[in-house]
Amino acid sequence: MNLFEDAPAPAPSGNQPEYTVSELSGAVKRVIEGEFGLVRVRGEVGRVSRPASGHLYFDLKDDRSVIAAISWKGQVAKMQVRPEEGMEVIATGRMTTFPGQSKYQLIVEDVAPAGAGALMAMLEKRRAALQAEGLFDPGRKKPIPYLPQVIGVVTSPSGAVIRDILHRLRDRFPRHVLIWPVAVQGQDCAAQVAAAIRGFNALEPGGPIPRPDVLIVARGGGSLEDLWGFNEEIVVRAAAASRIPLISAVGHETDTTLIDHAADLRAPTPTAAAELAVPVRLDLLATVESLSARLLRGLSQGHQRRDQRLRDLARALPRLDALLSGPAQRLDLWSGRLSGALGIATARKRTVFERAARLRPEMLASLIARRQDALHKRASDLDARFDRRADARHAAFDKWASRLAPALHRLIAQTQRQQTEGRAKLATLSARLDAAPAARFADLARRLDALDRTRTTLGYTETLRRGYAVIRADGHVVTTKAEAAKAHVLEIEFHDGRLTAGGAPARKAKPGDRPEQGNLF
Incomplete structure (x- = not known):
């Protein structure tokens, strides 16, 4: 016997409804989202996760509880402050549930x-982390040029800051100014300022756009939140890596941002940055005039001192007659001895000549014979040397002559080959030249046909073929019923012709009047 064969179904305990898991999860989701549509939660940021999808997952906690929080990729991009572990923040968002894990979570829209x-x-x-990397080291700061030719300004083009800078530069020393417009507040501020600094540094010296000699990053005063873009790490690193000397002028004198530490020079205000960038032109002119006057005075005084020194030295020189008396006396002494010395020299030369005049003819003949023998020997040596050189030249000539004929044949063959190739190339180019006009005219004809077909297709006559019509009143196209009602004569254009019809209601017919023709109304 089957004990369960006719057993009745268990009766439900009470009248409570039954839910599926999905129904219960949906009900909980609706209750939580309805009660907590928009909330602001204060807590400490715990675990932070940034997957490749671009979403941001983190925890909000206090001393007793933890809430999971999520910011989607689009919301993260709009955040001015990104949550970091350990920060105490106020998160604004809406509560919801995640049925897949049976938990509730906060969808954060702003932090x-x-x-x-x-x-x-x-x-x-x-600041401590960046300082530990050496980005604020005074040894790496570059000097500001005394008189820059080009000044680059990174700021908002619509604020009072740029007007103050340009006005102060114009008063002190007019210079060529390049302005890179950026947002100086909000979520795009840091990225645009860093891109502007890198963009100025990327300009090549001597290029179409002049490369600035000094950069000014400027912004007016504001709260710590307003100036937060200049505390971002991307801006600080761009300022530290700038090869162009950079002046930071962010906020008022009491405001300090991280870019002030990384810049080569900090100015208390944007106006002061313009003053630090260039000197005062009038002061320079006054200094130049002062130095010129000092130079003229120095030259005059030096000339006077040298003139006085020359006069002093002239007084110390001996008289002219004292200087010439000794040489004049020596001249007189040697002049007196000269006549006797000439006589003695003449006598000595006459003695040598008389001794040489006693030569005999035999000695002269022997000398001539020796000279003739030496001359004949040198002549024979010269003939032998000439013969050897002539033989060498003939051998070299024969060698080059033997090479000349083959080279001439090769040159003639090469010239003929180049002539043949040139003729073939000329024939090819001539054929292409003959065919080019016809091909060009054919291409232009095809383009003209295509344009004519396009014109015909886009014209209103093709629209008339599809059942439309153009209505004209007194020669003008009408588009409304009111205009057609006012017209006396209407002309309707179809695709196959035009039809004239009456327009406004005709006046009351009088006896004897002929009925109007063609009135469709």
Whole structure:
């Protein structure tokens, strides 16, 4: 016997409804989203995860509870402050559930630090990290040029800052200014400022756009949140890597941002940055005039001192007659001895000549014979040398003559080959030249036919073939019923012709009047 054969179904305990898992999860989701449509939650940021999808996952916690938080990729891009682990923030978003894991979570749309204390703590932490990398080292700062030719300004083009800078530069020393417009506040501020600094550094010296000699990054005063873009790491690293000397002029004198530490020079205000960039032109002119006057005075005084020294030295020189008396006396002494010395020299030369005049003819003949023998010997040596040189030249001539004929044949063959190739190339180019006009005219004809077909297709006559019509009143096209009602004569154009019809209601017919022809109304 089957004990369960006729057993009745268990009766439900009570009248409570049954839910499926999905129905219950959906009900919980609707309740939570309805009760907490938009909330602001204050807490400490815990675990932070940034997957490749671009979304941001993090935890919000206090001393007793933890809430999972999510920011989608589009929301993360709009955040001015990104949550970091350990920060105390105020997150704005909406509560929802994730049925796949049976948990509730906060969809965060915006994150703000929980007061200035949190911002200052995060700023100090970032400053210490960048300083540890050496980005704020005074040894790496570059000197500002005394008189730059081109000044690059990174700021907003619509604010008062750029007008103050240009006005002060115009008053002190007019220079060529290049302005790179950027957003100086908001989520795009940091990226645009860093891109502007890198863009100025990428300009090549001597290119079509002049490369600045000094950069000014400027912004007016504001709160810590307004100036936060200049505390971003991307801006600080761009300022530290700039090869162009950079002046930071962000905020008022009491405002300090991280770009001030990385810049080569910090100015308390944008106007002061313009003053630090260039000297005062009038002061330079006054200095030049002062130096010129000093130079003239120095030259005059030097000339006077040298003139006085020359006069002093002239007084110390001996008289002219004292200088010439000794040489004149020596001249007189040697002049007196000259006549006797000439007589003695003449006598000595006469003695040598008389001794040489006693030569005999035999000695002269012997000398001539020796000279003739030497001359004949040198002549024979010269003939032998000439013969040897002539033989060598003949051998070289024969050698080059033997090479000349083959070279001449090769040159003639090469010339003929080049002539043949030139003729063939000329024939090819001539054929191409003959065919080019016809091909060009054919191409232009095809283009003209295509344009004519396009004109015909786009014309209103093709529209008339599809059942439309053009109505004209008194020679003008009408597009409304009111205009047609006012017209006395209407002309309707179809694709196969035109039809004239009456327009406004005709006046009351009088006896004897002929009925109007063609009135469709």
